[in-house]
Amino acid sequence: MDLTSFNDHVGGSFRDGKGRTFSGVTTRLKRRQVDELIAQGVPLVLHWFGGGQLEWPEGDGARAAWAERRGSYVSQLPARPPKDVLWTGGEAMTANRDARVVLLEGHC
Numbered sequence: 001m002d003l004t005s006f007n008d009h010v011g012g013s014f015r016d017g018k019g020r021t022f023s024g025v026t027t028r029l030k031r032r033q034v035d036e037l038i039a040q041g042v043p044l045v046l047h048w049f050g051g052g053q054l055e056w057p058e059g060d061g062a063r064a065a066w067a068e069r070r071g072s073y074v075s076q077l078p079a080r081p082p083k084d085v086l087w088t089g090g091e092a093m094t095a096n097r098d099a100r101v102v103l104l105e106g107h108c
Contacts, residue, residue: 014045014054014092016101025090025103028075034089034102038066042091043101049108069104077107084108 013023022045029037038044044062046055046069057065073087089104 016043016056016099020094020099022092022094022099022101022103025092029089029091029102030075031070031073034066034070034073034104037091037102038063045092045101045103046106047103048106066102066104069106073104082107 013021015021044057044065046057046065047053055065069087072085073089075088077086077088085106085108087104087106089102091100092103093100
């Protein structure tokens with residue numbers, strides 16, 4: 001999988017390799033909504049909760065990354081901490097809304 005990593009996830013916003021800033025992550029998306037966005041070609045960003053590193057798989061890599069995490073994706077975290085990694089997600093956009101991404105966050 002071809003991944004590009006960035007360490008610029010500060011204050012709820014982050015930048016891509018083109019210097020665009022994304023923020024305003026929406027409320028939790030349902031699994032079906034993520035399926036639809038990934039099928040439309042919306043870029044995927046992976047973030048491990050509590051860490052600063054972002055991974056940006058592209059094209060087939062994004063579809064493969066989503067397929068790999070889909071079974072452990074939840075729209076709401078359980079009250080008790082999970083024993084395995086769970087993923088939640090939202091949609092983030094640039095300020096002028098000309099670009100959007102699906103941001104998945106891994107929780108353990």
